[in-house]
Amino acid sequence: MTKLKINDLHVAYGGVNALRGVSLYIEEGEMVALIGSNGAGKSTLLNALSNVVKRKSGEIAFEGRDTRGMSPYAVARQGLLHVPEGRQILSDMSVFENLQVGLIARGKRKAMYTLDHVYELFPVLEERRDQIAGTLSGGQQQMLAIGRALMGGPHLLLLDEPSLGLSPLITDQVFDALKKLNAEGLTVLLVEQNAHRALAATSRAYVLDRGTISFEGKSAEIAGNKAVIDSYLGA
Secondary structure, eight states, X not given: OEEEEEEEEEEEETTEEEEEEEEEEEETTOEEEEEOOTTSSHHHHHHHXXXXXXXXXXXXXXXXXXXXXXXXXXXXXXXXXXXXXTOOOOTTSBHHHXXXXXXXXXXXXXXXXXXXXXXHHOHHHHHTTTSXXXXXXXXXXXXXXXXXXXXXXXXEEEEEOTTTTOOHHHHHHHHHHHHHHHHTTOEEEEEOSOHHHHHHHOSEEEEEETTEEEEEEEHHHHHTOHHHIIIIIOO
């Protein structure tokens, strides 16, 4: 089943074309990477998928349904959950309260991820369940942001730079959790500045360059593509 299909997507900010004819697809159960340099339009694409920003033209079909005209809240209620860059946790609320807020997006849909499941995935969240979220470390806040999205019952999880600002050890823990979730059947679109890490964790990938898809294919093949290595992966 095709979980997400984007066709000829255009997004503009104040006359600047941030996305220019982007087309891609994600099948159910895949973890797909979207890589590219800063300013390429990666976050814009995720925001367009969530309807946080409006498309100029093009089609976004989630589980076969065009999301045009839906509010971001309605998109989330359909099961398309977004963990934005910077986490955006509710810093004055406790860890437990943040996780409970995630339930709002689930509505009447079946609970795919319970609180116990989230705690099993990220034990530190259970240990600090009563702690004010704003006092957590950056890595713990990232785990909380992912856990909150899981509580919303995602059919597709959008992740924007989950390793940003994290130590290598915490990055390992976050990516281990993502691999486990994907192995359990969760479909994931991963935007990640650490292209090596993203390609190693995913089955397929797209490279975004100045608002257009410049490369696409199996992650291992893209990781070995000389043009991609020269432009995005270093020597």
